Amino acid sequence: MTKADQKLILILLLIGLLTFSFSKFISYTQEPVSQSQVVIKVSGEHVETVSLQAEAPLQRYIITGKVGKAIVETEGLKVRMLEAPCPDQICVKQGWINNPQRAIICVPNEVVIYLEAESIIDATTG
Amino acid sequence: MLKTRRLVFFSLFVTLATALGFLELLLPNPFPLPGVKLGLANIVTLLVLYVYGTKDGLAVALLRVFFASLLSGTFLSVSFMLSLSGAVLSTLFMAFFIRFLPALSIIGVSMVGAVSHNVGQLLTASFLIQTPYIFYYLPVLLLAGLPTGLATGFLARLLLRYLPEIKTNSYKNN
Numbered sequence: 001m002t003k004a005d006q007k008l009i010l011i012l013l014l015i016g017l018l019t020f021s022f023s024k025f026i027s028y029t030q031e032p033v034s035q036s037q038v039v040i041k042v043s044g045e046h047v048e049t050v051s052l053q054a055e056a057p058l059q060r061y062i063i064t065g066k067v068g069k070a071i072v073e074t075e076g077l078k079v080r081m082l083e084a085p086c087p088d089q090i091c092v093k094q095g096w097i098n099n100p101q102r103a104i105i106c107v108p109n110e111v112v113i114y115l116e117a118e119s120i121i122d123a124t125t126g
Numbered sequence: 127m128l129k130t131r132r133l134v135f136f137s138l139f140v141t142l143a144t145a146l147g148f149l150e151l152l153l154p155n156p157f158p159l160p161g162v163k164l165g166l167a168n169i170v171t172l173l174v175l176y177v178y179g180t181k182d183g184l185a186v187a188l189l190r191v192f193f194a195s196l197l198s199g200t201f202l203s204v205s206f207m208l209s210l211s212g213a214v215l216s217t218l219f220m221a222f223f224i225r226f227l228p229a230l231s232i233i234g235v236s237m238v239g240a241v242s243h244n245v246g247q248l249l250t251a252s253f254l255i256q257t258p259y260i261f262y263y264l265p266v267l268l269l270a271g272l273p274t275g276l277a278t279g280f281l282a283r284l285l286l287r288y289l290p291e292i293k294t295n296s297y298k299n300n
Contacts, residue, residue, distance in 0.1 A: 001231060001233050001234075002229060002230065002231045002234070003229070004227065004229035004230045004231070004234060005230060005231050005233050005234035005237075008230060008234045008237060008238070009234075009237065009272060009276075012237065012241055012268065012271070012272055013269070013272065015268060016265055016268040016269040016272070017265075017269075019264055019265040019268060020265035020266075020269070022265075023261075023262050023264075023265060043254075044254070066204070102262070103262070105251075107204055107205065107208065107251060108203070108204060108205060110204060110254070
């Protein structure tokens with residue numbers, strides 16, 4: 001291993017830590033939301049938006065992805081992928097998410113689930 | 127004669143890369159993070175880059191992705207696009223660093239390859255799925271590329287010692 005290699009390790013480590021702390025910083029400065037909505041997309045196209053309320057009972061949604069049917073479950077302010085037809089099941093293993101900065105992304109099935117704070121306009125009309 | 131010899135070695139490298147890539151697919155992923163893997167096939171691309179040069183390295187990477195996708199039945203699927211973009215980007219980056227930063231040893235180049243592979247995959251994933259949220263995963267993949275790149279780099283260095291013979295016998299024809 002040469003000097004240049006060691007420098008490269010340091011530089012990459014630094015970039016990694018910087019981007020890591022940056023993404024952490026963003027998620028911490030985000031104000032906690034009392035109302036949020038789940039957005040579900042398949043192949044980049046919006047298929048479903050579900051409003052989340054605290055204390056809301058468990059609900060299931062069946063989504064048709066690129067590979068097959070997936071079941072999305074919401075309860076209170078959190079959401080998870082209950083069942084997916086993908087081979088690695090990464091999305092299912094990820095479990096519940098309740099942070100607007102997190103997303104469940106199932107790459108083989110091209111399903112993306114993320115939370116966003118409900119906009120004020122939606123809140124007043126709805 | 128030289129041409130045939132070259133063709134044989136080139137085919138062997140493509141086969142080796144395909145087999146290693148497929149083997150890694152079959153083994154349970156030792157890392158708990160999605161998208162993070164050792165990248166054994168990258169060793170072969172790296173060696174070909176060193177022994178034969180950029181064009182052949184790129185050809186091995188492309189053929190490897192193509193054959194591996196046929197073997198696993200993922201041709202033209204999202205995971206095919208992901209491995210294709212990762213392989214192409216990492217090969218180009220490695221070739222660039224080999225040519226313009228000779229102070230870097232094969233280990234450093236391997237790390238460049240691992241990190242750029244991950245970044246390329248992430249770029250393609252965010253483009254295909256059309257969500258910027260996937261970029262929250264960037265630091266994970268950046269940092270994960272370091273140990274995996276180091277590991278494959280050390281392996282490649284061990285193997286490179288046994289390869290100069292091939293090089294001297296066939297490189298002139300290029």
